[in-house]
Amino acid sequence: MNRSSALRLRAAAALLAPALLLGGTGAALAAPATTAPAGTTSTGTTAAFETAVFVGTAWSSNPDDAVYLASEAAYRKAIAAFWWRNECVVGGTSFTRDLGWFQGTANLYCRR
DSSP, rough: OOOOHHHHHHHHHHHHHHEEEEEEHHHHHHHHOOOOOBOOTSSBBOOOOOOEEEEEEEEEEEHHHHHHHHHHHHHHHHHHOOGGGGGGGEEEEEEEEETTTEEEEEEEEOOO
16 A cells, blocks of 8 residues: 555545544434343442331221321331432231221332
C-alpha cells in the first residue's frame, strides 16, 4: 500500500467512525431496554435490599374491618420506622372470633 492510499484509508476511517458511533447510539436509544432480574445489576452481582416485617392487630365487630384496621396499624408502624407506604405490601392476613368480636392480624412486608 502506497502513502496516498494509506492517507485516503485514514481519512475514510476518520469520517466513518463518528457516523458509526452516532448510529450505534441511535440504535441503542431506539432499541427496547433490557432489564436485569430483580436483585441483580449489569455486572452480575446482587444488590442489597433492606427488608422489614411489621405486624398489626386490631379488634372490630366485623371481620373485614378487623383485617383492614390491622393492616392500617401495620402501616402506621412502618411509617413510624421511616418506610414509605409504597415500599410495603400487605402479605398474610387472618382473623379470629372471640365473644362476638373479631381480632384481625396483618403482616406487612417492606423492601427498599
